[in-house]
Amino acid sequence: MSPAACAFQGNDDELVRHLLGRPPRLPYVVATRCPAGTPQVLRADPVFWEDGRWKPFPTVYWLVCPRLKKSVARLEQEGGSRMFTQRLHDEPGFREAYLAGQRELIAWRLGEARRLAGDQLPADAERVLAEANIAGSRDLLGVKCLHAHLAHALAGGRNPIGEAVRDRIGPCRADPPCVAPQEGGNRA
Structure with a gap:
């Protein structure tokens, strides 16, 4: 990608800090980029080491594109x-595709x-990862955080909720860029 393809010219780590509004915890x-090259979806590991043990992190996909986040927030408010x-x-086919x-x-x-924790993966962490949906809810049919569902779909996961969200809000566009140079930090 040429430097002109993305409005922000800093490195991904700087930009991700800006998009999250804080340093990444993990x-x-x-996982995916907006048309202008800006990080769109991040994928984190499902476990992390803290306080001497492996802890679960079921919400592995994070939507960081400002334009898409705003559109999804509007959809949630509606x-x-x-x-x-x-x-x-109400829709058995939709439900079965989602559950699959x-x-x-x-899995x-x-x-x-x-793979990451080996035999040190605690049973409670494994249970959380086995029971929670993409948004971290243990009620697989309880929908919260449409951002997580969209991020999962954009990153290539089978998620009909995320696909329907994408269809409703439309695609991300390259122009204007999601992040202007002055928003993201240093320019190259």
Whole structure:
């Protein structure tokens, strides 16, 4: 990507700090980027080491694109979470597709957690990773945080809620850029 393709010219770590409004708590990779090259979705490990033990982190995908975050927040304010909860209860095909995607996510999280923690993965951490959906809820059919569902779908996960959110709010655009140079820090 040419330097002109992204309005922000600092490194990803600086930009992610800016997009989160704080330093990242956990290591991450940029899972997807906006059309202008700005990090759009971050993926974190499903476990982290703290206070002498492995702790669970079920919300592995984080939407950081300012434009998409704002659009999703509007959808949530308009009752989007309730609407998708209702669809899960009313539409068997939608529900089964969603649950299949959550099972795939759970299997990936558990495999990755076991790879990272080995035999030191506590049973309670494993239980959280086995029971929580992408937004961290142990009620798989309880929809909260549409940002997490969209992030999961954008990163390639099977998530019909995230796909429907994307369809409702539309795609991210390259122009104007999500983050202007003065917002993101140093210019190259």
